[in-house]
Amino acid sequence: MTDRPDVVLVGIDLGTSRSSISASNGQRHVVDSYVGWPLDMVARKVLKRPVLIGREALDNRTMLDLHRPLEAGLIKEGSDKDEAAVRELLRHLLGLAGVDPAARNGARVRAVVGVPAEALRVNKQHVRKALHGAVDNLLIVSEPFAVAYGLEALLHSMIIDIGAGTTDLCVMNGRLPAEDDQRTLTVAGDWIDEQLFRLLRERHAQARFSIHMVRAWKEEASFVGDTKTPVVVTVPVEGKPTQIDITAEMRQACEGILPPLVESMLDLLSRVEPEFQERVRGNVVLSGGTGLIRGLGPRLEKALAEVGGGKVRVVKDPVFVGSDGGLAIAQDAPDTDWEKLGT
Amino acid sequence: MPLGPPSLSTRLKRRLIRDLVRENLELIHGLPPRARRRRWPLQDALRLLAVLLLPVALYGSSQLLAGGASTSPSAWPPEVHAAVPFSPPAAALAARTAAAHLPAPTPIDPAVFPLAVRRVAIDPGHGGASLGTRAPEGPVEKALTLDIARRLERLLAAEGFEPVLTRRGDREVPLRERALLANRAGADLFVSIHLNWIEDRGARGVETYYAGTSSDPAVNELAAAENRDSGYSMADLKPLLERIYTDVRQEESRRFAAQLQGALVRSLAAANPALQDRGVKAAPFIVLITTEMPSVLAEVSCLSNSEEARLLARPEYRQAIAEALSTGVRSYAAGVATASVQKGI
Numbered sequence: 001m002t003d004r005p006d007v008v009l010v011g012i013d014l015g016t017s018r019s020s021i022s023a024s025n026g027q028r029h030v031v032d033s034y035v036g037w038p039l040d041m042v043a044r045k046v047l048k049r050p051v052l053i054g055r056e057a058l059d060n061r062t063m064l065d066l067h068r069p070l071e072a073g074l075i076k077e078g079s080d081k082d083e084a085a086v087r088e089l090l091r092h093l094l095g096l097a098g099v100d101p102a103a104r105n106g107a108r109v110r111a112v113v114g115v116p117a118e119a120l121r122v123n124k125q126h127v128r129k130a131l132h133g134a135v136d137n138l139l140i141v142s143e144p145f146a147v148a149y150g151l152e153a154l155l156h157s158m159i160i161d162i163g164a165g166t167t168d169l170c171v172m173n174g175r176l177p178a179e180d181d182q183r184t185l186t187v188a189g190d191w192i193d194e195q196l197f198r199l200l201r202e203r204h205a206q207a208r209f210s211i212h213m214v215r216a217w218k219e220e221a222s223f224v225g226d227t228k229t230p231v232v233v234t235v236p237v238e239g240k241p242t243q244i245d246i247t248a249e250m251r252q253a254c255e256g257i258l259p260p261l262v263e264s265m266l267d268l269l270s271r272v273e274p275e276f277q278e279r280v281r282g283n284v285v286l287s288g289g290t291g292l293i294r295g296l297g298p299r300l301e302k303a304l305a306e307v308g309g310g311k312v313r314v315v316k317d318p319v320f321v322g323s324d325g326g327l328a329i330a331q332d333a334p335d336t337d338w339e340k341l342g343t
Numbered sequence: 344m345p346l347g348p349p350s351l352s353t354r355l356k357r358r359l360i361r362d363l364v365r366e367n368l369e370l371i372h373g374l375p376p377r378a379r380r381r382r383w384p385l386q387d388a389l390r391l392l393a394v395l396l397l398p399v400a401l402y403g404s405s406q407l408l409a410g411g412a413s414t415s416p417s418a419w420p421p422e423v424h425a426a427v428p429f430s431p432p433a434a435a436l437a438a439r440t441a442a443a444h445l446p447a448p449t450p451i452d453p454a455v456f457p458l459a460v461r462r463v464a465i466d467p468g469h470g471g472a473s474l475g476t477r478a479p480e481g482p483v484e485k486a487l488t489l490d491i492a493r494r495l496e497r498l499l500a501a502e503g504f505e506p507v508l509t510r511r512g513d514r515e516v517p518l519r520e521r522a523l524l525a526n527r528a529g530a531d532l533f534v535s536i537h538l539n540w541i542e543d544r545g546a547r548g549v550e551t552y553y554a555g556t557s558s559d560p561a562v563n564e565l566a567a568a569e570n571r572d573s574g575y576s577m578a579d580l581k582p583l584l585e586r587i588y589t590d591v592r593q594e595e596s597r598r599f600a601a602q603l604q605g606a607l608v609r610s611l612a613a614a615n616p617a618l619q620d621r622g623v624k625a626a627p628f629i630v631l632i633t634t635e636m637p638s639v640l641a642e643v644s645c646l647s648n649s650e651e652a653r654l655l656a657r658p659e660y661r662q663a664i665a666e667a668l669s670t671g672v673r674s675y676a677a678g679v680a681t682a683s684v685q686k687g688i
Binding site: 125149155183 | 352355356357358359360361362363364366367368370371517520527
């Protein structure tokens, strides 16, 4: 573990929807994972910047060549623009934390970056390439491992990290997760958005809305099971602001993730050594932005009840749990190891 | 204050970080990842077979390099006998020359391994936003493949197999996820069901693919269409393709494809007399490359042909396709079992 003043440690959770950074200098920031370049001279003159990132990019999307450079938690391939967007996003996060190359006054930056559990080696190489020159040393970890490390849930636990692009499930049994200890599903927040968008288009054909509006409604009011509060939104119908009740569609879209999620959870549990299964069932951690869907924890507990019962804990701060875990790893890694991990 | 021994948690964290650093260094230096996963019986056996072929080949070569003293002289061409008394470098040179005249070592028959086919992954092509092909006024590929898959599931379950579907409803499942699902389910066989579209509307019939390369532009075009949005990059694909050639799995897949194609042609001929046997072919379909068991992709009819599109709209024809696929699976499984019995295993 290092406490050298000339070294800044950072943990980064590179997410499809949002990316966060936690730094040893006390800085914590989150941005929407959007990067946009002005479309033309006029846009550049209006926006006064060569590149916009995060919410600002989303809000000005009509004037931008907008990129969401991560898909299913991975850097998209085949597009220089997407690679450049990831580079901009990572450097923006470092800048927010005050550790970009221009601002760090000679301090060394050591970063731990979380990627989806089943990221291919080539995807990890892309992350390494994107951070070349921006940090001095880099350690890439699987995102659920970073979450488990931050929560000190390293033994006999299961992490279910539901983000926008992927749902990562990982059993922690005191060693680095092997392939058989983890699953990545592409049924996650974005999938719910698409289902909800499709259902609303079918049932409210006259209403006008975008996928971004649908995503915002989901983040505000997602649920599974019963709800006492109807979900009502205001949308233009033939130009006139109109309230529509989307409770049924919201429930249907959100509950769509339950079958693959429950199946994967129970399948992973069945592969745990029999004497430890009960302990793992009693220590299921639900994290990630989409993990906050109301009623999801109890629904998973209901599924666990059929195999002997269990307890699902919902992480209170899903936005930073991954980057905080990365920072904890960075702090615990010895200097001698860090020196080997140049970019 | 004296420091006590580190706690269990601290020791655990130290070990995990050490492993993590080692894993990252392997990535930086381009070393292959350490195997950290369980395998399944059939996959194990096929890999074992591949591993065993190498020593057999090496053994054959070493026998030649050693002079072939223990081999029956009548089995070798005269050049080998002349090579025996030579000094080492010359002997080695002569042995290499002799090796060029000899047949390759006989491969091990897969039947020496008692491989039971138990779990069968059924992959209904397309789904969700991926419609597949569609007849001008008729059914869509994604719905037909799911219907046939479900019929096949019932038939296989009734015969004591354990079918596993890669999708149960109208949802889009990425190709990579389909393969992962089959791998993780520990499937012994993988059958992907698709319907063909051929520019020549008169063309009809069935064809079955196993993983391999093809020089036929039409086949490559079909593979490219089916591989779209697979989530794999070219950088990922190359090692995957290389892997299948070091595997006995390719030969097993070809045998399985032949069984399936034969069953389809025989069974469907009654209902579809003009059906063409379009053959067993190799093509680089992602789902066939990334699955770890004998895998085939069957184009069970042509939606571009109006007569076959009309037949596909009839449940009894779809049932006939499912029954033919089931027969193909059963034949392949029985062939493996029979060969095992004949070898007295």
